[in-house]
Amino acid sequence: MRAIRVHRYGESDVLQLETVAPPEPQPNEVLIRVQAAGVNPFDWKIRSGMVKEVLPMPLPYTPGMDVAGIVEAVGTDVKAFQVGQSVYGELKMGAYAEFATASPDTIALKPRTLDFVQAASVPMVSMTAYQALFNHGDLKPGQTVLIHAASGGVGMFAVQFAKWRGAYVIGTASAANADFVRSLGANQVIDYRATPFEQVAQNVDVVLDTLGGDTQTRSYAVLKPGGILISTSAPPDTQEAQRRGVRAKMISMEASASLLEQIASLIDSGQVKTDIAQTFPLSQARQAQELSQKGHVRGKIVLQMSALGSALSQ
Template sequence: MKRVRFAGLIAMLVSAATASGSAPDPETAKMRAIVIHAYGGPEVMKLEHMARPEPADDEILIRVVAASINPVDVAIRKGYLAKLVGNFPLILGMDASGIVEKIGNKVTKYKAGDPVFAFFTLKGEGGYAEFVTAKEDELAPKPSTISFAQAAGVGAAGATAWEALIGTANLHAGQTVLIHGGSGGVGHLAIQIAKAKGAKVFATASTANQEFLRQMGADVAIDYTRTKFENVAKDVDVVLDTVGRDTLERSYGAVKKGGIIVSIVDEPKSAALEAHGIRGVTLRCTPKAGVLEELSKLMEAKKLTPVISQTFPMTQAVQAQDQIATGHTRGKIVLNIGQDPVHRAL
């Protein structure tokens, strides 16, 4: 009788442990990630196996398919933003795309299996990993019109372009905008957003990227190696500066009175702004679900298409960052993290 009771007690304890969530299998709880344990050159990035994150009540766990490489990733790795990011070990990556794996108890907008793209906070980041957690305000549904690689490339760059042109400059139909660095990650998306809003677009890029600017929708493509942009783009309503320094200095005179310069890399000078009767803003973009959803709508309508010029496996994260650090990347660079569900199903 005692033996039966003892066996029953053991069964009850096992059942209770299972119901409350037993410890996950050590193998399935691991993931691969690009991690840094100190600031420095590309050599500080290591591909490691580490514990898979678990979503908090207000978080979504994403199985990552692809992650984008951004210039800010290099700045974070070098320690330039040390006061704004989390503690070591750091997993880099400001944006990614993938499939919802699991949701917290308070999440209402998403469910397991949903395809999404994300833009993370500096404190959170973590896109260079097989799994990452995010809050609902950092996500939007992935449009069916684009690939996971393209979706990975639109979060940070697309949100920055939108916030600069629409959120900050209030660009609208009939206005003119000058976009510096029009062939880059932010620039090529900004051209398409501006055209979708009915604006006339002047865009600058090198000789090799002139046709690319036109393909993106630029009304006037300017080769900055051969032509001074201020001789072509005059009295524009808005300047989006992704270059800074001398380019910003020469932009004050290209803006009509009452217009605005939005720079994502430099600080417009108050004296120069006042002298020309214009406004100037330095933009530091943060995730907003509403902005990501607007980008998603444009992509669904085929008015916005992220261009991916290069893809790299996780094992070549160093080469991917080396390329973005050149400052001459056309469109976006993406890391392939996990298998595309479409390809996996074939």
């Protein structure tokens, strides 16, 4: 099979398209013929070595965690899936390839209303948004939530989930993406380039911070007493939070087949949608990660296996 391989940490040029043997499913694994793979900021952060202290990778490795495809084979202990089914979900690694193995605990049947490219855009960001808002933020109907980078991958799902739950939703986005964020259900959109968000958002119950840095620091001021800041990007200053009478925590997503099933149901019922920023063939994985690394991407970037090129573009 063809797969992207990383032999050393570095810039995007370490992504190499190679021909390798397909993985063999273990007794409790599913072999997926990959149709599309989502591209997440976490992918290039791992590749660059930025997170190697907390998540060292055995080199060489195949990147990619978001996957959508067709079940090619199942291990002897797998009962939940059958050959030929269309699935989507989260891998530990290896989605940038024509075949990949997955745990049955982290995949589910693909949403019926999505194609493979759309489905590959969903798993990591949607589960992150859901768990941040509800498992950690305990967002309730009638509460107010501020979602930073509301047009990004996590942000676009967070806006929709919060609206579905009955919250009042404030999102930050550029002016160019304001209408998009409103279309997702945001009650209020703040153009972060024109207006400091803390001048508009006040008495917020939950802040979802996907940016860190100065945005995170300024976010404490908008929380009501007892409110909570949930970060997916950088550890918050818990001492500052305590000084202000609020809470703050950083989370990491935990993949769940049952949550993927619930999200698929919300998608198929028309209550949640995804948005594709750009699709690349596997041969252009470098360009895909470079686009992700620039930031300010609306929606998700996806690699499509059926659009394979003959060589990795220089």
